[in-house]
Amino acid sequence: MKFLAISGSLRKSSLNTSLLRAAAALVPQGVSMEVRTLEGIPLLDPDTLEAGFPQAVNELAAALKAADALVLASPEFNYSVTAIMKIALDWLSIHPDAPLKGKATAMMSASPSGLGGARAQYQLRQMLIYPDAKVLGVPEVMVGSAFEKFDAQGELTDQATKDIIQKQMQALKELVNC
Amino acid sequence: MKFLAISGSLRKSSLNTSLLRAAAALVPQGVSMEVRTLEGIPLLDPDTLEAGFPQAVNELAAALKAADALVLASPEFNYSVTAIMKIALDWLSIHPDAPLKGKATAMMSASPSGLGGARAQYQLRQMLIYPDAKVLGVPEVMVGSAFEKFDAQGELTDQATKDIIQKQMQALKELVNC
Amino acid sequence: MKFLAISGSLRKSSLNTSLLRAAAALVPQGVSMEVRTLEGIPLLDPDTLEAGFPQAVNELAAALKAADALVLASPEFNYSVTAIMKIALDWLSIHPDAPLKGKATAMMSASPSGLGGARAQYQLRQMLIYPDAKVLGVPEVMVGSAFEKFDAQGELTDQATKDIIQKQMQALKELVNC
């Protein structure tokens, strides 16, 4: 079983990309998870759609279509997801292959503040209704005070966080099978 | 008094840009409103901020700083605002001149569906809390079934919609003065 | 297969209760749907929980536990669900039998305004995350301008609305089986 993880951060030393890398090591037996960032995904301008979808978008859509499940992680900017995460979702939601449709999806986030990106997650959940993703309810993964939970190399060191991620990845696997 | 209107659509014949143009003709006496679109505002990559803010962002921030009030209109993509609108808000929220802080702000939207972009507006309201914009409550302007309310040239023809816009622009003027 | 429908309206001639009654006649073959209102469900005061759950709550929880799926309909009060609907959800979420957990759940709403209760539905979706209900994504049923779609006896007369309800009930049946 293959999970695709997409980070909404463009930062080189991103907490959220690090979080996904940590999650990739915590998936259940028999699952592998690839982590992607969104460099090269262009802005969606509806007037250019007649020319077809950009190659980078087609490639992302194909990777998602081929995956059994999706894991999203985004920094919280202004109490919502980043614009690049929204760009990706908007492209994927109108792609003719409908890669989000019915796709088992989990989300996680990390932030230096106490809330761990919670506000962005509830907006993200709303964004996934129309494309008809099959979004996991609980457990939710919101990693607050994140600088205390990752070391300087971006390794997740907090055991309680590892445990909840492991539970979420297990629940996502079960959601695929349901 | 000067209002700045920002459209979250990049489409040439955008309903939401047309809506703002209609609003510009419905502002109270003594108010003028400039309508802008967001071409040229680049993606926000935190790793590039040390090089300074892009010229297009500085220019937008200066225009907003100089305005007495802000009017936002965005198409609804996946039950939220467009990514380009989010890009603009994210830039403005971290700009050293803090042009959103305390700024009287109204929002409107139009869509072909019945809901008129309502879902995007409630997400947008949440995005404006942290930058501390002074956001107008009511009246709300959500123009559903919009293709029946604009003509082929993008002129707003529906009188009830004009009336509610006029009331909102009046309320925004009063919010500036409060 | 049995669906339980719960109305968040206490009004005798409630549009939302009428909507659920209409839905009960539009369920797929092999499904029956009981429609309940919430008279007699008392306010939840945590200090009284030691005395046990009220009989009316136990009875509601048992009915939900025995049902294969749940259908919720609520009027929109102040852009959210009614307080009586919230009371019921709060009781059900802490009931020891956990009747919401994993329960396939759909929602619908009707309102005289254009938005058809949409704002309340998105708040309701958030309320259902923690109790871990399995909430249907699309199709969504939001019946705007509802007085034009029901007759004076509370009969749903609008064919397009009947069609979308039928599709939602079919999707709910499939969600039970997944």
Added chain:
Amino acid sequence: MKFLAISGSLRKSSLNTSLLRAAAALVPQGVSMEVRTLEGIPLLDPDTLEAGFPQAVNELAAALKAADALVLASPEFNYSVTAIMKIALDWLSIHPDAPLKGKATAMMSASPSGLGGARAQYQLRQMLIYPDAKVLGVPEVMVGSAFEKFDAQGELTDQATKDIIQKQMQALKELVNC
């Protein structure tokens, strides 16, 4: 200047009522704050409105009308406010004296979990749009891990929390004057 504080908790030893009591001691010079709970506010059944508003509701509405500002605190139940808080808001929003209209309003919350009731606050903000309350943006007061910040007698002991409450009460006073 008089602030009215309303707690959405019915619990005797409520963290949120304690939070409001702490806030009452942290208001700016020249301000006094009364803390109320909502015992005796009955459920809103639209069919009974012809008989007039209940006395307890009239009394609450009068107290709010006479106050210069409103402070709301609610526990988070199922990621939203409590039902009793919603009951109060629904009554106040339809009361003929319109006590919420234009009323400067701040919100705070405390919870044992890390998020401090944040999710409930964003739902509460949406509930206050239609009644046209003048809701404070920042600073936001969300007291997570609350059992570590109050002592056994319900006294707030955490200095950082006191500081942010003091800032919010000051900002609310300024909002009254604007």
